[in-house]
Amino acid sequence: MAGTDNKNKQKFEQATFGGGCFWCVEAIFERLEGVADVRAGYTGGNTENPTYEDVCSGETGHVEVIQLDFNPQIISFKQILDIFWKAHDPTTVNRQGAVIGSQYRSAVFFHSDKQLEIAEKSMKAADHSRLYENPIVTEITPLATFYPAEEYHQDYYRQNTNSQYCQVVIQPKLKKLFNSD
DSSP: OOOOOHHHHTTOEEEEEEESOHHHHHHHHTTSTTEEEEEEEEESSSOSSOOHHHHHTTOSOOEEEEEEEEOTTTSOHHHHHHHHHHHSOTTSSSEETTEESGGGOEEEEESSHHHHHHHHHHHHHHHHTTSSSSOOOOEEEEOOOOEEOOGGGTTHHHHOTTSHHIIIIIHHHHHHHHSOO
């Protein structure tokens, strides 16, 4: 991964995605070359400074998301989206596998008009590719406020690789996408 000192920080852009449990999504994007940092958090709702318990209630409107810093000289926003479409099921509303609720909805929170344009084209291409049997229902919306999740949610997979959830849910996703564990 690239460094994030002040000199290099200027080269980085941000992207924010919801694709189910943020632990899974974080573990995927942390592995991409050109991605310098990935943070789990919440956005898209109406509660200020939500907690995990608030978001899990399904009443805040927030989504479990990851926000990442990436170097567009190494990996483009389009390439990141290509992984995003394959990393979860973007055809289900408010559900990813066994996790159900609006906080698990598929969403791209764009940071600029350029990202909006790229996201819309990418979603249309993914939908036409027949990667999924059903149409993609991912929400594409402007990023409002990103609230970092509690510290115990950050780098969850790296810190809890041997937990049952990581072994049963996250590791198969990583193997599917990267042919690794």
